[in-house]
Amino acid sequence: MDLTSGYPFWPAKNGFLKTYEPLDRSLACEVLVLGGGITGACIARSLVEDGRDVVVLDRRNFGWGSTCGSTALLMYEIDTHLRDLIRETGQGLAVAAYRSGLEAIEKVEGLCRTLGAGEFRRRDTVYFASTAADGEILRDEFETRREFGLPVEWISSEDFSRQFDFPAPGAIRSRVAAEIDAFQLTHALLADGERRGARLFARTEATECHEREDGLLVKTDRGPEICCGHVVVACGFESLKYLRRSVPVRLTSSFALASEPIRDFAGWPDRCLLWESARPYCYARTTSDGRGLLGGEDVPFQNALARDALLPAKVERLERRWRALFPRIPLELAFPWTGTFAETGDGLPYIGFPSEQPRAFFALCYGGNGITYSVLAAEMLRAALRSERHPYADVYSFERKKA
Ligand SMILES: Cc1cc2nc3c(=O)[nH]c(=O)nc-3n(C[C@H](O)[C@H](O)[C@H](O)COP(=O)(O)OP(=O)(O)OC[C@H]3O[C@@H](n4cnc5c(N)ncnc54)[C@H](O)[C@@H]3O)c2cc1C
Structure with a gap:
């Protein structure tokens, strides 16, 4: 299934940037990231920066999911009004969600400046x-x-x-x-991640994921398999098939x-x-x-x-x-x-480890503001793997409470 059609502006403007090879051998790694859009790219780079051994797979070329179709407005304000979100989720969670968007915009700015890419403009x-x-x-x-x-x-x-x-x-x-070029930023994050040791494979689909005593075994459509300690599901709207519970x-x-x-x-x-x-x-x-x-x-x-x-x-x-x-x-x-x-349903993404899948971190950065959530997801996973509590973990968790 194609995620975009017509011809999105960003790949036309940037060209392919870089085409990565498919997976041709079985591997082991600490963290396997499924999906190399803006979310997977933020997560992969953040984890290698933190010293983790990371592999990234994408069933297409990197950045060719929703990311290349995104108009990439960066806003802290979400589709659900704050006053409605307060009614739905309570004041603490709703206000934290809005404030997290402000912080996320600053973080994207920092990434763009560090990498010299992404055309961030306030x-x-x-x-x-x-x-x-x-x-x-x-x-x-x-x-x-x-x-x-x-x-x-x-x-x-x-x-x-x-x-x-x-x-x-x-x-x-x-x-x-702010406004950015999310396709360009995705490629800059991946290239920097690769320089720091991440292994990236395109046009390779994860087809099955099995739990083993010492971790997970992920099978791919090309044959090779990957053993990993944790898997990150950053497959955009194609992520839900990996989730064992139903979310709205x-x-x-x-x-x-x-x-x-x-x-x-x-x-x-x-x-x-x-x-x-x-x-x-x-x-x-x-x-x-x-x-x-x-x-x-x-x-x-x-x-x-x-x-x-x-x-x-x-x-x-x-x-x-x-x-x-x-x-x-x-x-x-x-x-x-x-x-x-x-x-x-409430306009907020789902980010975290569902209680019944303790080795699978889901970064379902959904909504019209998805890109701001991609950077937050990267920080949240980094904290979780260090056994630290992230201030927004409860706001976006699968277990979040209704008011
Ligand atoms: C027209 C449009 C306008 C938008 N405007 C905005 C906006 O203004 N601001 C904003 O913040 N957001 C906007 N969004 C939303 C934003 O683009 C998304 O939130 C963001 O791109 C999602 O990134 P992602 O990396 O999570 O998903 P994706 O970019 O979809 O990446 C997921 C990747 O996973 C790969 N994949 C899927 N299944 C597998 C598998 N089994 N194995 C391996 N790989 C797999 C896919 O090939 C894909 O490359 C817009 C979206 C669209 C379509």
Whole structure:
């Protein structure tokens, strides 16, 4: 099953970067990471940095899962409003989840600076109300976030009209957000991990995982097997087949387009990240080479063929939306594409060792903010293998409590 279709912008911009060989012999290692998207890459590099013996397998080429289809807006604010999350999970967990997003953005910035890759750029986020009723809900959400010290400002309807070329009843501006090239960062993390000793194999699928007295035995579609102490499941939305319990997850396909480079961003103040209160929502950002990206039109995922058949109609709708949002910026379409990702019931990812699978760390970095969770997952596993408690372990654990 392909995870993306059309041609995503990032591999077109970067090229393949590096193609790794498949696995051709049986191996043993301390930690086997399944999946070499942004999550597996963050985890693998973090573990080798900590002195672990790591092997990474991907059934495709590295970075060619959801990661290459991602529009890669980095936001601490998740799809579930803080006030709703507090009701659902309790104040402590909800506020910690929002704060963890702020920390994650700083960590991604640190990684990008260290590796000299990923095109990290700080931007403001503007989250606008799509309807008058949503204007009141967002005002309430703004008050809640402000109460807990999150970096928000309110934009009134009048101020909004002065800054943008379309009306909105109000909006929340957040001062901590960023945009990156997640495909490039994934490859930089993997290359650095390899330099530090990680062994990377592409186009090799893990097909079975068996528990043994001294660890796990993982079989692959190419024949060779891997003995390991722990396995990390970072297979994106294809991870669930390894999980022995059921979690509330739905698969969603999203549609996106990249424009040709834009000369004048009139009506797009400070090239902010833009999203809205409607569900499904549209989301927009710009790129380092001066393009605009617009995504949205999400639908439940059925199969790759059905999703791909929707692409032309969805792109037309996105083009119409572009003209409504940015009437002074003519759209020259360069790349339309679609990709699939997963979302959970409460909007939070599942990261950790399920109690019934003590040797399998799951990094189900699901949701519209999946990339921020990838860096948190890497830290959480590193701490767990050192037998340390991570401050966000309970927030994202499989055992997390409801309010
Ligand atoms: C259109 C779109 C827009 C998005 N926009 C944003 C955004 O703006 N901000 C944000 O934070 N997130 C966004 N996301 C979500 C984000 O892209 C994902 O959260 C993130 O890429 C997930 O990374 P991952 O490494 O966990 O999964 P993936 O990138 O899917 O990587 C999983 C890898 O596992 C491999 N694999 C699967 N099964 C096996 C197996 N059995 N053996 C070996 N390998 C296996 C796959 O080949 C794949 O390469 C978006 C997603 C899409 C599709």
